[in-house]
Amino acid sequence: MVDVDHVSVTYSSDTPALRDVSLRIDDGEFAFVVGENGAGKSTLIKLLIREVTADEGTEHKPSIHVNGYDLMTLKQKDVPLLRRTIGFVFQDFKLINSMNVFDNVAFVLRSIDAPAKYIRKRVPQVIGLMGLGSKINQYPNELSGGEQQRVAIARALVNNPQLIIADEPTGNLDPRAKIETMKLLKEINDKGTTVMIVTHEHDLVKRFGGRLINIKEGRIAFDGMI
């Protein structure tokens, strides 16, 4: 669950990236966050993963809760624990080219000190769910854009996160791969995982529907179901 209340973020340039934003995304929701470049979408993501911190409030005391963590009081050493509850999908996939599909996905579990036996069992299972079982030993540059994004989704999913944040997940994909990727994210949501998709692509939003949060100049301009 994401619960943001009266939060502003100002970078060193003194330009506020987010202004008094309040937002609640309940468990199991499927939400799109849209907005123009510079509207504050990326800052919202950075805020939720504690890459940036909120300004001290003047009128209202800001609060941010993500998956049970209070981000206003979270210690730096506990940030990895918060991030383990979130799965990320990036526009540029962020796969490691020197690792094959198995290792790219297993990398997450190794990074959080998971048992080797569990890694050997869980990784092929998730890769299989993404329809990439036959490509488990291939390297990212041997895969299509859509396949690479599916590896990235497998990586986001492998640790059973409570929330998946997808930042422009279809930005580098062809029309068919866009639909496939969105379908996958919807299937994941149908199984109970909260999914938050940041996108420019209004067509996809209309096609898949769900909750729409429109950010404009750092403020929430629209928040409702479509």
Add this chain to the structure above:
Amino acid sequence: MRLSSIGYLIKQGAGNIWHNRIMSIASFCIMTVSLLLIGFTVIFSANVNMVISSVEDKNEVIIYIKDGTLEQDIDVLGEKLSQTPNVSAVTFYSKEQAFEDIKKDMTDAEEIFGYLGDESPLPDAYRIRITDIDNMSSTLMTIGTYENIEKVKAPYDFVNVLTGLNTVITIVCFVILAALIVVSFVIISNATRASVDIRKREISIMKFVGATNSFIKIPFFIEGLIMGLVAGVVAYFLTWLGYDSLVNILSSETTLFAAMGTSGFIPFNTFALYVLGGYVLTGAVISSVGTVLSTRKYVKV
């Protein structure tokens, strides 16, 4: 941390050396050269100190005894000198012996001293050696309070030169060593920064998926540790080879060593273990800490 994770991290660290082999070779060469410079500075300093010590050992202070002092009082003085701290090798030098020695040294002694017959005009004396010449003055002040002493003749100029030389060499070697360690550290940090830079994408992904800082840094630490250890061992063998070759070339120069008051260089085997330990430890510390410091910037995601 699980055993399997430790194994994975060690494998990653060792694998990084191979994946970034060009940078690894560069770091390794820099590390080895730095260690050799540090090692040879220390060994040079040790040899110079040995020469100075052997020259120091040859210092001699002569305590002239008052004429007419009774034999038993001369013995008492000798006893007191032997018991004086910082004094070694107390030898009685009789006036007859001194006279004989002078006559031997001078070709025209018969002409000059002939009228004296066998009677020595010189005083009895004790010859002593000072263990620590830095404290010569205070030792001689103590001796000066003893009875029946006519005069004390000490090689003050010689001692001052040696003490000054020792201090200068110690300071110069210390400054060179400190500078070499700092330079090695900076070069290693920069060299590894380049290899860390290649992996910044990997590091940022690890941060996003919830890896702790220590989990990210351990492979880099292991990589630096392995590089430092290998550079230390290689530098040890090169030092051994270089030092022994130098000793072989210069060992024929017996007059040179005689002039320096020493029989030769310190044999390598007497300090081989210290060199190996020093190299391996310095290499491992500089390289691993330098590598880990280079990752700091990238870990802050």
